[in-house]
Amino acid sequence: MFQAISLAIVAALTVIDRLTKYAAVMTVKVDGPKEFLFGLFQFSYVENTGAAFSMFSDKTEILSVLTAVLIVAALVVLVRKMLKSKILNAALILVISGGIGNLIDRIAYGYVIDFIEPLFIQFAVFNFADCCITVGAFIVIAYEIYEIISERKKKAEKHD
Secondary structure, three states, X not given: OHHHHHHHHHHHHHHHHHHHHHHHHHHHHHHOOEEEOOOOEEEEEEEEOOOHHHOOOOOHHHHHHHHHHHHXXXXXXXXXXXXXXXXXXXXXXXXXXXXXXXXXXXXXXXXXXXXXXXXXXXXXXXXXHHHHHHHHHHHHHHHHHHHHHHHHHHHHHHHO
């Protein structure tokens, strides 16, 4: 049951990513940038041939293969329930979903469609898949920091 629910969430998040990118292509690419959220952000259409922040630009084939391998490995970990923490499983679901969304773009177009641009800070244009990956990675980092602190507290209490 866990596997079915996890895969359904991955599918749903991937569909959301595809729909938002489709909307960006059909509107922003045609009509140009549009501000939203009180002018803090703008929908802009960008074709990103690299990874995060356009690193490794024009390395689509390498990024595609690497992403596919990581997605398969993450799916194995998820489906085999190798992580005991529900929090880490949720993070993995987010990372897998985002990875699949961006991989579809790389395979289909040779670039990733980005469309969310913050205007309140100088930052890269990104997409829903990037948000999933970033939030998932942040959850893993926060979880690991929490675990390290908890372990140190336990050791300190044990020695007292």
